[in-house]
Amino acid sequence: MGQRVSDAIHIHCLTLGYDRHPAVHHLDGSIAAGDMLALVGPNGAGKSTLLKGLVGEIPVLDGRIERGTSAGAVAYLPQATEIDRSFPLSVLDLVAMGLWRRLGAWRSLRRGRAACEAAIAAVGLSGFEARPIGTLSGGQFQRALFARLIVQDARVILLDEPFTGIDARTVGDLIALISGWHEQGRTVVAALHDFAQVRAHFPTTLLLAREPIAWGPTSAVLTPDNLERARQLSEAWDETAAICRHDHEAHDHGPDHHREHDHAAHGAHDHHHGHGSPREAAE
Amino acid sequence: MIDALLAGIVGPYEFGFMRRALVGCLALSLSAPPLGVFLMLRRMSLMSEAMSHAILPGAAAGFLVAGLSLPAMTLGGLVAGLAVALMAGFVTRQTALKEDASLAAFYLIALAGGVFLVSLRGSQVDLLHILFGSVLALDDPALWLIGGVSTVTLLALALLYRPLVMECVDPLYLRTVSRSGGPVHYAFLALVVMNLVGGFQALGTLLAVGLMLLPAITARFWASDLSGLIPVSMLVSVLASAIGLTVSYNAEIRLPTGPAIVLSAGALYIVSMLIGPRGGLLRRLIRRHHLEA
Numbered sequence A: 001m002g003q004r005v006s007d008a009i010h011i012h013c014l015t016l017g018y019d020r021h022p023a024v025h026h027l028d029g030s031i032a033a034g035d036m037l038a039l040v041g042p043n044g045a046g047k048s049t050l051l052k053g054l055v056g057e058i059p060v061l062d063g064r065i066e067r068g069t070s071a072g073a074v075a076y077l078p079q080a081t082e083i084d085r086s087f088p089l090s091v092l093d094l095v096a097m098g099l100w101r102r103l104g105a106w107r108s109l110r111r112g113r114a115a116c117e118a119a120i121a122a123v124g125l126s127g128f129e130a131r132p133i134g135t136l137s138g139g140q141f142q143r144a145l146f147a148r149l150i151v152q153d154a155r156v157i158l159l160d161e162p163f164t165g166i167d168a169r170t171v172g173d174l175i176a177l178i179s180g181w182h183e184q185g186r187t188v189v190a191a192l193h194d195f196a197q198v199r200a201h202f203p204t205t206l207l208l209a210r211e212p213i214a215w216g217p218t219s220a221v222l223t224p225d226n227l228e229r230a231r232q233l234s235e236a237w238d239e240t241a242a243i244c245r246h247d248h249e250a251h252d253h254g255p256d257h258h259r260e261h262d263h264a265a266h267g268a269h270d271h272h273h274g275h276g277s278p279r280e281a282a283e
Numbered sequence B: 001m002i003d004a005l006l007a008g009i010v011g012p013y014e015f016g017f018m019r020r021a022l023v024g025c026l027a028l029s030l031s032a033p034p035l036g037v038f039l040m041l042r043r044m045s046l047m048s049e050a051m052s053h054a055i056l057p058g059a060a061a062g063f064l065v066a067g068l069s070l071p072a073m074t075l076g077g078l079v080a081g082l083a084v085a086l087m088a089g090f091v092t093r094q095t096a097l098k099e100d101a102s103l104a105a106f107y108l109i110a111l112a113g114g115v116f117l118v119s120l121r122g123s124q125v126d127l128l129h130i131l132f133g134s135v136l137a138l139d140d141p142a143l144w145l146i147g148g149v150s151t152v153t154l155l156a157l158a159l160l161y162r163p164l165v166m167e168c169v170d171p172l173y174l175r176t177v178s179r180s181g182g183p184v185h186y187a188f189l190a191l192v193v194m195n196l197v198g199g200f201q202a203l204g205t206l207l208a209v210g211l212m213l214l215p216a217i218t219a220r221f222w223a224s225d226l227s228g229l230i231p232v233s234m235l236v237s238v239l240a241s242a243i244g245l246t247v248s249y250n251a252e253i254r255l256p257t258g259p260a261i262v263l264s265a266g267a268l269y270i271v272s273m274l275i276g277p278r279g280g281l282l283r284r285l286i287r288r289h290h291l292e293a
Helices: A047-055 A091-103 A110-122 A138-152 A168-183 A195-201 A224-232 A253-273 A278-282 B002-014 B016-041 B045-066 B070-094 B099-120 B124-132 B140-169 B171-177 B181-202 B204-219 B226-250 B257-275 B281-285
Strands: A009-018 A021-031 A036-040 A062-067 A074-077 A156-160 A187-191 A204-209 A211-217
Touching: A009 A047, A021 A047, A021 A062, A021 A204, A021 A211, A036 A047, A036 A168, A036 A195, A047 A062, A047 A074, A047 A156, A047 A187, A074 A138, A074 B171, A091 A110, A091 A138, A091 B140, A091 B171, A110 A138, A138 A168, A156 A168, A168 A187, A168 A195, A204 A224, A211 A224, B002 B016, B002 B226, B016 B045, B016 B140, B016 B181, B016 B204, B016 B226, B045 B070, B045 B099, B045 B181, B045 B204, B070 B099, B070 B140, B070 B181, B140 B171, B140 B181, B171 B181, B181 B204, B204 B226, B204 B257, B226 B257, B257 B281
Parallel strands: A036 A187, A036 A204, A074 A156, A156 A187
Antiparallel strands: A009 A021, A009 A062, A204 A211
């Protein structure tokens, strides 16, 4: 843990999912305070689900998340924002939404105006303050959302595929911002698809394929072996999947399962063929 | 000529009942259109139409208990409308159903229940009275009610303005920074119901929606952001009320006041749609030279 123990996030045997089907299955580990963690894995691997679980947007199916900070101190940039871009709102107003925790519903925005303008300048959107959000391009809009993240000034920042559909120059600028947050000691978790980006900028990586494949220093995680295993784990969603019996304390339940299955099989054969093996029975 | 015109405009208001009607409509014009602006921007325009039906069973229940008594029908309408709004809001937030679907389910139940209650006692005339209101029969309690609704609405909008805008623009963000999204949503629905009940005194349940939505939609052709939309919508509503009342009084044929007011708002809408500077039809037809950058 870093010096800010309270910012660390501990994950205990966490299962997240939809309709009882796990999308993140039995994840254990800690995100250290000040960590800059990349979440990688194929589509459907549970990256977005994990981020939603961390921000409290979906309930946990099993296990728990321990956060030193309150849920409110986490800034979250979703993959597909629910933002209604046809709403007549200016860039400055959008960025000023980041002031909520400081100013709440009633205090004057004037106090935060300088911070908003500085954030807009930091993402390279100076001069766009009065523009309606509906007139921004995809990259400009993403810059505006990053300006809102700056203004939010959160200790923990969760980014869900922040660079999808963004040009190289903008990605470069935004990665520089993220690295700046890392240097300020904030915790950053980003779901990403570009391994080169991850290798170049993220010290730690969690490779997910519903089950955690590997979690640690990026160079140790992004090995050909690990990536191949991630690819092979099926994305299938088994409608008839049995209830998962995996227990928190005991890992020897797996063998138990096997024994039960064997018993059942032998029992059936016992009935007809004594102790003969299935093969003998078929012959 | 001018004297005759002036007499036509000012003359009606020598009568107390016309002045009362004007005051009631002006009070509603200040509170209902801003709500309409938010409904329109949230693509919930038709939601207020549904809510207006939801008021009916409560009003009908009041009518069953106390006859044609405004306080009883108002109270009933308020209770029924709030119940439908809260239940629909609850179902939307807690289940997979979207807002329009859950609201449709509840308002259909309410409307059918209301028609059933009205048919238990009373004739078609009574039903028409509930549906179309009687702006010329506003008594003191009714005026107090409308004034109170208007005051509460403006105060509440001032208090809720920032979270309400955030809930409209980016509900997910509001959820991550605050728990106020739910309460703000319910409070907004409650304000809509209150204004429909207030408007139902004057215009009836059906036409109350007109004074809420038509000015807001009209304002879209004149202003582009909230600081313009809200005052313009109020102004349109005030104009529509004054024009509707005056025309209805002076008309040779018998023109009921409620529909006259809403038709005036409709006329303002059509004119704005044609000549409005923000995306009006005529502006679109004339292609202007593009700029350098």
